[in-house]
Amino acid sequence: DAGVIQSPRHEVTEMGQEVTLRCKPISGHNSLFWYRQTMMRGLELLIYFNNNVPIDDSGMPEDRFSAKMPNASFSTLKIQPSEPRDSAVYFCASSFSAGNTIYFGEGSWLTVV
Amino acid sequence: AQSVTQLDSQVPVFEEAPVELRCNYSSSVSVYLFWYVQYPNQGLQLLLKYLSGSTLVKGINGFEAEFNKSQTSFHLRKPSVHISDTAEYFCAVSEAGNEKLTFGTGTRLTIIP
Secondary structure, three states: OOOOEEEOOEEEEOOOOOEEEEEEOOOOOOEEEEEEEEOOOEEEEEEEEEOOEEEEOOOOOOOOEEEEEEEOOEEEEEEOOOOHHHOEEEEEEEEOOOOOOOEEOOOEEEEEO | OOEEEOOOOEEEEEOOOOEEEOOEEEOOOOEEEEEEEEOOOOOEEEEEEEOOOOOEEEOHHHOEEEEEOOOOEEEEEEOOOOHHHOEEEEEEEEEOOOOOOEEOOOEEEEEEO
16 A cells, blocks of 8 residues: 655745645545644644544634545645745544554645745 | 643663653543654654553564553553664554544654664
């Protein structure tokens, strides 16, 4: 299996621009997670989906952030407009039901200047 | 809601010495417990997990952890570390049956040759 695939791996963008991060979960997994990692705040769960339905989005920082999962094999995290404080590594992860291993992608490194 | 505390942000250890990375959790219900490792510039990967049963859990790369319900702890141990163990280690908890994983702030393990 190819694992969780994220794109882009690295992105540098200017403040105010729209950023879209993409994720393909492992085939057969029914839960998908978006995490953000920064030095200051560590790993934060932004949102997670189960069977393509958002279950908990309490970690989404503000209205500039939105996430979608139109089908079982694709999800996006969008930031519009982006700000320098959004600079972080964004991880997508997937699993098959509670208690099972959550598999992480290699992350999307975002820098907003 | 559950929470995780990793008391040590950094742990330096000489090569071939034993190591223990501490993790304490807080939850009002039964929990699942996990240790993940993150190598530089990579995503997280599972070391081991406790769901139920034997409180001593063995994982990959010679690591093990013991679930102690009375002390609400899940400390990670390895009897003899190698240079390749240099990484950041994250303890995580979820409520049993719930997919939402809460991570600790991480412990950076540095192996001294």
